[in-house]
Amino acid sequence: MADGLQTVTLLGATGSIGVNTLRVLQQHPERYRLYALTAQHNTALLAEQCRQFRPRYAVLTTEAAAAEVKGLLQDVPETEVLLGPEALAAVASAAEVTTVMAAIVGGAGLLPTLAAASSGKKVLLANKEALVMAGELFLEVARQSGSLILPIDSEHNAIFQCLPMDATARFDHDPRHGVAKLMLTASGGPFRTWPAERFATITPEQACAHPNWRMGRKISVDSATLVNKGLELIEASYLFAMPPQAIDVLIHPQSVIHSLVHYRDGSVLAQLGNPDMRTPIAYGLAWPARIDAGVESLDLARLATLQFEAPDLQRFPGLALGRQAAEARGAAPIVYNAANEVAVEAFLAGRLGFSRIPAMIAEALQRLVLPGPRSLAEVLDIDARSRALSRQLLVQASSSS
Numbered sequence: 001m002a003d004g005l006q007t008v009t010l011l012g013a014t015g016s017i018g019v020n021t022l023r024v025l026q027q028h029p030e031r032y033r034l035y036a037l038t039a040q041h042n043t044a045l046l047a048e049q050c051r052q053f054r055p056r057y058a059v060l061t062t063e064a065a066a067a068e069v070k071g072l073l074q075d076v077p078e079t080e081v082l083l084g085p086e087a088l089a090a091v092a093s094a095a096e097v098t099t100v101m102a103a104i105v106g107g108a109g110l111l112p113t114l115a116a117a118s119s120g121k122k123v124l125l126a127n128k129e130a131l132v133m134a135g136e137l138f139l140e141v142a143r144q145s146g147s148l149i150l151p152i153d154s155e156h157n158a159i160f161q162c163l164p165m166d167a168t169a170r171f172d173h174d175p176r177h178g179v180a181k182l183m184l185t186a187s188g189g190p191f192r193t194w195p196a197e198r199f200a201t202i203t204p205e206q207a208c209a210h211p212n213w214r215m216g217r218k219i220s221v222d223s224a225t226l227v228n229k230g231l232e233l234i235e236a237s238y239l240f241a242m243p244p245q246a247i248d249v250l251i252h253p254q255s256v257i258h259s260l261v262h263y264r265d266g267s268v269l270a271q272l273g274n275p276d277m278r279t280p281i282a283y284g285l286a287w288p289a290r291i292d293a294g295v296e297s298l299d300l301a302r303l304a305t306l307q308f309e310a311p312d313l314q315r316f317p318g319l320a321l322g323r324q325a326a327e328a329r330g331a332a333p334i335v336y337n338a339a340n341e342v343a344v345e346a347f348l349a350g351r352l353g354f355s356r357i358p359a360m361i362a363e364a365l366q367r368l369v370l371p372g373p374r375s376l377a378e379v380l381d382i383d384a385r386s387r388a389l390s391r392q393l394l395v396q397a398s399s400s401s
Helices: 016-027 043-053 063-072 085-093 107-118 129-145 154-162 196-201 217-225 227-239 278-286 317-328 332-348 356-367 376-400
Strands: 006-011 032-039 057-060 080-083 099-102 122-125 148-151 179-186 247-251 257-263 268-272
Touching: 006 016, 006 085, 006 107, 016 032, 016 043, 016 099, 016 278, 032 043, 032 085, 043 057, 043 063, 057 063, 057 085, 063 080, 080 085, 085 107, 099 107, 107 122, 107 129, 107 332, 107 376, 122 129, 122 278, 129 227, 129 332, 129 376, 148 154, 148 227, 148 278, 154 179, 154 227, 154 257, 154 268, 154 278, 179 227, 217 227, 217 332, 217 356, 227 247, 227 317, 227 332, 227 356, 317 332, 317 356, 332 356, 332 376, 356 376
Parallel strands: 006 032, 006 099, 032 057, 057 080, 099 122, 122 148, 179 247
Antiparallel strands: 179 257, 257 268
16 A cells, blocks of 8 residues: 555454454554454454454354444444455455455365455465365465465464575475475374373363463364364475475474474574464564564573474374375365364364264265365365265264264
8 A cells, every 4th residue: 555554354353363463463553454354253352353443344254243243333433344255255355455364264264265365465374274175276376366375374484484485475496495394393282191091081171271372262172183283284285385295293392493494404494482373473464574573582591491202193193184185185185174173063062072083084084085176166065075974974973872
């Protein structure tokens, strides 16, 4: 814009990424103007955010939620309440918008994120499912529109900071760079030291109690099963155009090293920082500059010790299944993601045991072997078929227990 401000649409304003994005934006009113906030069902928080930040639009996904927010914002005439997926796409692709934070959790975030990419926006990608589900289709849309895709997940943001990038923020694979492999770190979640025989007793409350990060319930469960690392492996493979065989996972309980890049000459570059999502959010917002994120600088002397270990794939088969899906490509990443979303939803509702989450994913991957999608319609069809099969498996599991 003429005044130099970035105009921001925040998809998923009431989740942990959304809340932290607003904290960063609040520190830099001279740089950023808020255009739209979106949410699914946390109406009270969204209304509070609208009252504080006065965006032009607030978008909800259900009529009941939209009606409630309209009632709460009767005295905030600056903000118009909109409803539905078309409105989500509209605020993500509006001509006035320069930057879109894509922070809707799960497959629901694909379409509005794709709308932002297809309209040439600077997309801050916190919704890993957009790449897990659409992969090359998503990246091709971004290439054609000139959209700038910047990773916000702490692991991919760390790799982005450690890789040599061209002016469009894409790794250009010049052989002189000598990249050998990427290393995603993982805290190991709350059950890293638990014996496998206790996994059947794990409750949703225990699974959502992450030792280092404050996250939403679905992402917390993914971290506890290490399925999040499977999703991140798939995302990294697409995002950085690296074969899955060149991407490893390392357990690092302190969550201080966010990821690493190994080079052929033996060098290893790592990005370090306190476990606070405001750091990658601020880096994405200001790239290639850096701005104050409000995060305390890392004190290594006080930390004193850093631990590392290989992931235990016997106790956490969800990660092994993620690598299997990444290497298979085709429809497998879509099936992997959809089956996990259905399983996690059932676990959080008390209808599926924790240890059954990876078992359900494995069965869905075995039963649903399909060719890769050639269009967005095929992506959505595979996703729908995967969810239908997963719900069928869930009913079968309930009837046999």
